[in-house]
Amino acid sequence: xxxxxxxxxxxxxxxxxxxxxxxxxxxxxxxxxxxxxxxxxxxxxxxxxxxxxxxxxxxxxxxxxxxxxxxxx
Numbered sequence: 001x002x003x004x005x006x007x008x009x010x011x012x013x014x015x016x017x018x019x020x021x022x023x024x025x026x027x028x029x030x031x032x033x034x035x036x037x038x039x040x041x042x043x044x045x046x047x048x049x050x051x052x053x054x055x056x057x058x059x060x061x062x063x064x065x066x067x068x069x070x071x072x073x
Contacts (some may be wrong), residue, residue, distance in 0.1 A: 002065050003032035005041050008050060009071040016043055032056040032066040041070060049073050 005026035006018040026041050033039050033052050041050045055068035 001031060002027065002029050003056065003068055004028075004065055005039075005050070005070055006067045007054075007069040008041060008043050009053070009069070010043070011072045032068065034058065038073065039070070 004018075006021075008016040008021075008026075010016065021043070026043075028039075033056065035052050035054065035057050037052050038049050039052070040047055049072075050070035051073050053069050053071050056066050060066075
């Protein structure tokens with residue numbers, strides 16, 4: 001299983017979508033974090049901690065690629 005951070009809400013309020021991110025950027029192998037979990041993401045040449053706000057919750061059917069939305073913390 002894999003997960004991909006497709007949308008990032010920056011502290012500035014700006015939303016970065018998958019159109020701006022590279023195809024391999026923020027693509028991870030392994031179990032996807034749940035809503036409320038934190039992870040390290042890359043965006044615009046820097047790395048920072050982000051909290052999952054949408055995408056994977058308990059009981060969700062497993063799929064090959066889980067899209068996530070996160071917000072910078």
